[in-house]
Amino acid sequence: MKIAVIGTGYVGLVTGASLAHLGHQVVCIDVDKDKIMLLQSGGMPIWEPGLEDMIRDAELKGMLDYSTDASAAVSGSDAVFLTIGTPSSESGEADLSALWSAVHSIAPMLPDNGLLIIKSTVPSGTCEQIESYLRKRLPFSSRIAVAHNPEFLRQGSAVRDFLAPDRLVFGASSPEAYNRLEEIYAPIKSPKIRCGLSEAELIKxxxxxxxxxxxxxxxxxxxxxxxxxxxxxxxxxxxxxxxxxxxxxxxxxxxxxxxxxxxxxxxxxxxxxxxxxxxxxxxxxESINRQRIQIIIQKLETALGSLEDKTVTVYGLTFKPNTDDIRESPALRICSMLQEVGARIMVYDPVVTCLPELQVDLTVDMYAAATGSDCVVIVTDWDQFRHLDWGRLRQVMRSSYVLDARNMLDTAEMAVNCERYGLHYMSMGRPSITPDCPINNRAEMTIMT
Ligand SMILES: NC(=O)c1ccc[n+]([C@@H]2O[C@H](COP(=O)([O-])OP(=O)(O)OC[C@H]3O[C@@H](n4cnc5c(N)ncnc54)[C@H](O)[C@@H]3O)[C@@H](O)[C@H]2O)c1
Missing domain, CATH: 1.10.1040.10 (N-(1-d-carboxylethyl)-l-norvaline Dehydrogenase; domain 2)
Structure with a gap:
């Protein structure tokens, strides 16, 4: 099938590359000229395991292309996927302005018998509104179908999740739309759920x-x-x-x-x-999630006293490992809060090497980031933090505290490392393994709401 994917971000690029891998002829479209130029010249705008290889393979087979011009790709397509960002607006509701702007601009190009598949996450009722807008707007509107096919991929394992999902959700209001979705995803053998547009939106x-x-x-x-x-x-x-x-x-x-x-x-x-x-x-x-940051800061204060002028090393900036995405990452909130209390912040992340918004020292070496530090806080559970040379780390640090804010390290192994190198290891909801660690005194900590 000929497929256009509008919005070449984390979801759009994985969707386009995976659909090309499944045998469809795909064009990925974006308004971001730099991103499209980068892709056209063989670059990668995002970091996602397995994605680059799949893209190169699809490009070699002539199944995947990129463009800023939606018209040709949309008018000649059997299906159009919308994978545009739907961030939070100030009121908390999803900001659908970019999505609607794309709907308005591609509406006149949609072919007779076309299928518009919304993959972006949208509030219940949005797809019906899009369907009714197209009905009013287009002469052959009765033959244009709208579907909602929410995406459940996880960044870090996006390619695998796309190609072998736990389920595929097909929200639509016509048998033709369901059938076309079945055809697109025919090689994927996961359970397929047929439901209405609003039900699909709510499932996601x-x-x-x-x-x-x-x-x-x-x-x-x-x-x-x-x-x-x-x-x-x-x-x-x-x-x-x-x-x-x-x-x-x-x-x-x-x-x-x-x-x-x-x-x-x-x-x-x-x-x-x-x-x-x-x-x-x-x-x-939400409230429990927000409290995590305060609890981490409190643990640091219990161990180190006032954090003013203390040096804290943050290991990991991305919101999870195996992605370069820092959107809403707890690490950013921890850095901001450390900044507020006057700490000096050193940061290391395996893939993020530039962070203009925050005044932090970002280094490309784990041990350089810990040099002169009073405490290392592991915020993202990148695998390489499991293999740290603890002796070397302790040698470069000024003080001896390690806060494992992801509970990623084995406590028995860390007990040995603490004993051997004079470290103090702290984590979340696990009894301290270093007897003289001030964090043992939990009574000092209060959770603020
Ligand atoms: N990131 C995830 O892990 C994930 C998982 C499942 C679902 N989703 C949902 O998928 C949607 C996309 O998320 P994302 O993380 O890929 O967003 P993103 O910000 O990475 O990508 C969106 C892309 O759309 C482009 N765009 C904006 N307006 C456009 C227009 N009019 N025409 C063409 N391109 C346009 C942007 O330039 C950007 O490249 C969101 O609704 C999100 O909630 C995301």
């Missing part, structure tokens, strides 16, 4: 909100574990083995971030509030 937001809630639940339990001197590791392991609960997204740490969970939760709360519904559970999820 409700799923993300549920996952965010699981993370906040684990974090809430982690606070209780800290207070009781109990290990959250055992608690979440014991819970997660129950198949009704499941272990994924049930880990304590610095909280969720990224371009999806915060905004989708916000949008769901705002949508419900228009219907006079108060989504208390989701509001609590």
């Amino acid at each position: 937001c409700a799923s993300n909100a549920f996952l965010a809630m699981k993370i906040s639940y684990a974090n809430m339990m982690s606070d209780l574990c800290d207070a009781l001197g109990v290990s959250i590791d055992a608690v979440v392991e014991g819970m997660g083995l129950d198949r009704r609960i499941g272990s994924e997204f049930l880990s304590a740490g610095a909280g969720y971030g990224g371009s999806c969970f915060p905004k989708d939760l916000h949008a769901l709360i705002a949508l419900a509030s228009r219907e006079h519904l108060d989504m208390e559970l989701l509001k609590a999820t």
Whole structure:
């Protein structure tokens, strides 16, 4: 099939490359000229494991192209995917202005019998509004179908998630639209759910909100574990083995971030509030997530005293490992808060090497970032932090504290490293393994709401 993908961001580029990999003839379109020029000249605008190889392969086979001009690609297409950003507006509702601007501009180019597939995450009711706009606007509108096919990929494993999803959701209002979606995704054998447009929209937001809630639940339990001197590791392991609960997204740490969970939760709360519904559970999820940053700062203050003029090294800037995306990353909020309390901040991230918005010292070497530091805080669980040379780290640091804000390190191994190199290891909701660590005194800590 001939497919146009409008919006070549994290989702659009993975969608375009994967659909080309599945055998479709794809053109990825974006208004960002620099991004399209970069792709046309063999560059990569984002970092995502496996994506570049798949793109090169599709390009060699002549299945994938890029353009800033939507007209030819859209008018000659069997299906058009919209993968445009839908960020939070100030009110908390999704900002659909870029999406609507694309709908307005491509509407006249949509071919008779065309299919417009909204892949962006949108509030319930949006796709019906787009369908009704096209009905009014186009002469052959009755033969243009609108579908919603929400995307559930996770950055860091986006290619795998796209090609082998847990399920595919097809929201549509006509048999032709369902059938065309079935054809597009024919090589993918995952369960396919057919539902209405609004149901598909809600499945996406409700799923993300549920996952965010699981993370906040684990974090809430982690606070209780800290207070009781109990290990959250055992608690979440014991819970997660129950198949009704499941272990994924049930880990304590610095909280969720990224371009999806915060905004989708916000949008769901705002949508419900228009219907006079108060989504208390989701509001609590957000509040628990916000508290993570304060708890991390409090742990640092309990260990180091006032953070003014102390040097804190932040390991990891991206909102999760294996991506270069820093949108809504907890690390940025931690850096801002450290800045507010007068700390000097050194930062290391394996892929982010430039951060103009924050006044931090960003280095490309893990040990250089820790030189003269009072505490290293692991905020993103990049695999390489599991293989640190702890002796070398301790040698370059001024003081001895390590806060593992993702609970990524094994406590038994760290107990040995602490003993051997004189480190003090702290984590989230796990009893301290260094007896003289001030963080043992949990009574000093209060959680601010
Ligand atoms: N990032 C994720 O992991 C993820 C996962 C699932 C769903 N989603 C949803 O997918 C959508 C896209 O997210 P993203 O992270 O890829 O966003 P993004 O910001 O990375 O990409 C959006 C792209 O759309 C382009 N664009 C804006 N207006 C345009 C127009 N009129 N014509 C052509 N291109 C235009 C932008 O230049 C940008 O390149 C959002 O609704 C998001 O919530 C994202």
